[in-house]
Amino acid sequence: MSAADEGQSIGQLVASATAEMSALVHDEIALAKAELRQDVKRGLLGSGAAIAAGVLLLFSLPVLSFAAAYGIHNLGLGLAWSFLIVGGAYVLLAVALVGWAALKFKKIKKSEGAQKSIASAKESAAVLSKVKPHPRELEDGATERPAVEAVPRSTV
Numbered sequence: 001m002s003a004a005d006e007g008q009s010i011g012q013l014v015a016s017a018t019a020e021m022s023a024l025v026h027d028e029i030a031l032a033k034a035e036l037r038q039d040v041k042r043g044l045l046g047s048g049a050a051i052a053a054g055v056l057l058l059f060s061l062p063v064l065s066f067a068a069a070y071g072i073h074n075l076g077l078g079l080a081w082s083f084l085i086v087g088g089a090y091v092l093l094a095v096a097l098v099g100w101a102a103l104k105f106k107k108i109k110k111s112e113g114a115q116k117s118i119a120s121a122k123e124s125a126a127v128l129s130k131v132k133p134h135p136r137e138l139e140d141g142a143t144e145r146p147a148v149e150a151v152p153r154s155t156v
Contacts, residue, residue: 022128024124025125028117028124032118043104043105045104046104046108049100049101049104052097056094057090065086069083069085069086
């Protein structure tokens with residue numbers, strides 16, 4: 001116990017501890033929100049990669065396919081085989097981009113920081129709900145409730 005706490009009653013100490021636990025719960029909730037924002041950002045990056053793969057296939061496939069197929073045809077291969085080779089190359093490129101997007105999505109599932117923070121906040125809230133300051137009896141038989149000081153919420 002510090003020198004500043006020696007002059008406080010038990011009710012005041014309990015009220016102070018309760019206020020500090022409340023601030024801790026608010027901080028844990030803010031941490032969980034920050035971790036969820038990070039997971040959403042990862043999801044958006046993965047979605048962007050998948051959209052980029054679709055746009056790439058949609059706009060570049062016809063033009064580049066014809067150019068590449070006629071280029072291969074000039075090497076002496078038949079026109080049908082030339083188009084088949086070019087089409088296969090674009091399919092492989094699209095599969096690679098979808099695989100990269102899947103890796104980004106898997107990072108979201110592996111992030112357990114937000115779930116740990118939420119569980120910790122729930123545990124702290126359960127402890128807070130069980131702690132109640134007890135009224136103390138005065139000399140004249142009346143009971144006095146301890147004063148609870150307001151603690152400013154953190155802005156994390």
